[in-house]
Amino acid sequence: MPTQHSRIRTFEEYTDAYKRSVENPEQFWADVAEPFTWRRKWDTVVKADLVGGHNEWFSGAKLNITENCLDRHLATRGNKLALIWEPNDPKTRQIRYTYRELHQEVCRFANVLHNNGVEKGDRVCIYMPMIPQLAIAVLACARIGAVHSVVFAGFSATAIADRVNDAQATTVLTSDGLNRGARQIPVKRVVDEALETCPSVRRVIVVEHLGWPVHMEEGRDVWYHEEALEAEKSCPAEEMDAEDMLFILYTSGSTGKPKGVVHTQAGYMVWADYTFRNVFQVQENDIYWCTADIGWVTGHSYLLYGPLLSGASTLMFEGVPTYPSAGRFWEVIDKHGVNIFYTAPTAIRSLMATPLDNVLSYSLDSLRILGTVGEPINVEAWDWYHTHVGKERCPIVDTWWQTETGGIMISALGSISPLKPAHAGQPLPGVQPVLLTQEGKEIEGNEEEGYLAIKYPWPGMIRTTYGDHERCRQTYFGAYPGYYFTGDGARRDKDGLYRIIGRVDDVINVSGHRFGTAEIENAINENAYVVESAVVGYPHDVKGQGIYAFVICGEPVKPNQLSHVEASIIETVVAEIGKIAKPDKIQIVSGLPKTRSGKIMRRILRKVAEGEISNLGDTTTLLDPGIVEEIIAGKK
Structure with missing residues (x-):
């Protein structure tokens, strides 16, 4: 378990940690990384290149991220809840896994992958609903060193094919169908259509969820439950290099094909854990709920990897906020005693438009921390969330980050940091933000605005865009060499708090x-x-x-x-x-x-x-x- 210093407990500790992270980043991150399970320690903490975009963390280290998510907790937290699955229909039975049970299921799935020819370095496309097997499949890929590429189960067949072909995936993991609110969607049928133009795929493993009959192509498609009958419940974790690929996550480009953002093993692990435990101020017995789909980076970092690395209990929700009523979020919070709730401003605004009784009918007294992600939250939504959900006692962490940053970059830390509606707040330790003029000159002082850039690497940052590093360099490091350019504009207020004011191309000059x-x-x-x-x-x-x-x-x-x-x-x-x-x-x-x-x-x-x-x-x-x-x- 990471030592006490990786959890900041007061604003004075934050100030000290931030100072150390800027003055001596190598020592700071070596201290943070020390308590994880390593097969071999690193030779170099960081190799920085903010011109060519060739940045490395913990070079020479050997590890497996799932040993840090699961195995290292077994002695002290084996019987602790790791994953709670809340189904789409409240009448359907919830499913709970302890750390020991989750470890066994991940090993079983990993062995099914092995038995079906998946090897270290293979790319595996996962197109599944928000069911436990999605989380288990992601971890199973990481267990054996396969690179997971999760595609949100709602994208079209064309979008799947584009991503499968770009990554040259050899295997697709999917299900028969999915529930989303009042709708049911034939997921396998979409995959079949996509794979008509995907020659790299050799195997499709199908999880039974709705019990629907589906087309199974001879020699290519197998049922997971049949394969799992012969699979062992133990599977040694593959030794990975710190800079081996962990996952590819595709983001839509404004033009051309999707960008495959690549994150690697060690830096992402350290960043996901450090940001999760500090932003949300997680306590040992907390029930934590991030409403994001695992198909997005928020689901990767703050539903799955961050919570499990920290030994937390994480809740996974199959449904939507308005089914079977607009009180569903609040019902789930009361049902499970959720202490930390992390959702999107879009969801909050959609619920604001429904009768207030939908939220006032629930006590929500278990809540301690609220969070938002995906876009800056507007003041009206912040006030509604603070008043009616947080009962004016829960701090709101308005987190700013991107798929490419791997984890949260600017945010309040629970209740220990200054809070200001519609302001993300202060940078996390290790994050060195600057405001730039259009010409690339740094803007000093407060009460200023400019283009938001980062002037020093951090562990969770993008390593490349899959198969096309030049695209990565041009997009993130080309505009202002020596900086990671976020593409966002920001304002720094009189207290040094950052407010994101939209994409640079969303700035209007009137x-x-x-x-x-x-x-x-x-x-x-x-x-x-x-x-x-x-x-x-x-x-x-x-x-x-x-x-x-x-x-x-x-x-x-x-x-x-x-x-x-x-x-x-x-x-x-x-x-x-x-x-x-x-x-x-x-x-x-x-x-x-x-x-x-x-x-x-x-x-x-x-x-x-x-x-x-x-x-x-x-x-x-x-x-x-x-x-x-x-x-x-x-x-x-």
Whole structure:
């Protein structure tokens, strides 16, 4: 178990840890890494290259991450709950695994992989619902040294094929079907369609979940439950090099094929553990719940690896926040006595639009820490979350990070750090953020804003984009050599707290005044009519750029109410920011184009606003592709 120093307990300890991490990062991270289980210690803590993007951590070390997630806990936590599975339907039986039981299931799955020809270094694509076997499969790949590539079970067959072919995956792990709210989806059928164009795949292992009959291709497809009958419950962990690949996770690029973000073994392990235990201030008997799907990096780092590395009890949820009612999140929290709850602002805003009784019907008195992830949380949603979910006693950690950073970079640490609504807060130890001008000059002092970059490596950072390091270098290290460029704009307030103000390409320049889209959206969302909004810039003859707002209202707006609602929204923005920020165009919509992780695809909205609807790019990976046509029709 990592020593006491890896858990910061007071703000003074944070200040000291941060100072040490900047002044002597090699010694700092050597101390943090020391208590893990290593087959061989490292030769060098860090090899830094923020120009070419060739960064390494703990070079020469040998380990297996699953020995640190599972084996090292068996002596002291063998009978402690490791994983709690809460099903889609509250009438279905929950499943619980102790650390000992989870260890056995991971070993069994690892042996099934071995028996089906999966070897160290092979890429394995996992396209499964949020069932326990998904978590077990991920760990089983890591156990034998195979590289897991989890694809969210909702992506199209085309999206799966793109990812399988890019990684040259040899094996696909899937299920017969999945539950999502009131819907059931034939997952295996989607995989079959994808694999028509994936010659690298030799084996498909299918987990039975819904009991549906599915097509099983002779010589390629096998049932997991049949294979598991012959598999042993013990499996030695493969020895891995610190910089061997652990997983590939694909992120959508604005153009071209998806980017396969590569994370490696040792640095990711140390970072996931360190950030998890400190941001959430985890205590030994806590029940922790991250609502993210394992198909996203949040699920990797803060549902699975971070909690298990720290010896915590982590909850995994199959369902959606509104099924069978909009009180489901709160019901689960009370049912399991959840102490730490980590979710997305998108989910919070969707629940805000439902009757307040849905949350007030539950006590939620077990909660101690709340968290948000995925995008900056607007002030209105922060207030609602703080008041009605946290009962004004739970700190909210508004975490900023990216798939490419591996884990949380800027955040309050539980209740020990300063909290300010809509502000991520201060950098974690080891994270050295800077604000840059457009030309790449560092901006000193507080009450400043600029382009957010990081000027020193951290253990969890991206190593490459799979099969194309030049793409990695250009995307993250090319714009400002010597820095990792986040692509985000940020503001540093008078106290040194950071507020993320949106992607750099989401900064609108109106008559020489720069506004982050998030800033204007926060103002619009303060309006009583508004549930959610998305703002983009579009060419304006006088101002250079005008502000186009796509707005979702809580109640349908009748044609005779339209001008009144628009005037009310403009009035709110003027009151919040000033006349210079008032939207030039407001379009009331029923929904926004979002990825399945809840990210608004502003590039699509930007093209709609600019009238360039003939080249919208791939919309198949959106949660609801039909919403784009509706928005285009509404604009016309």
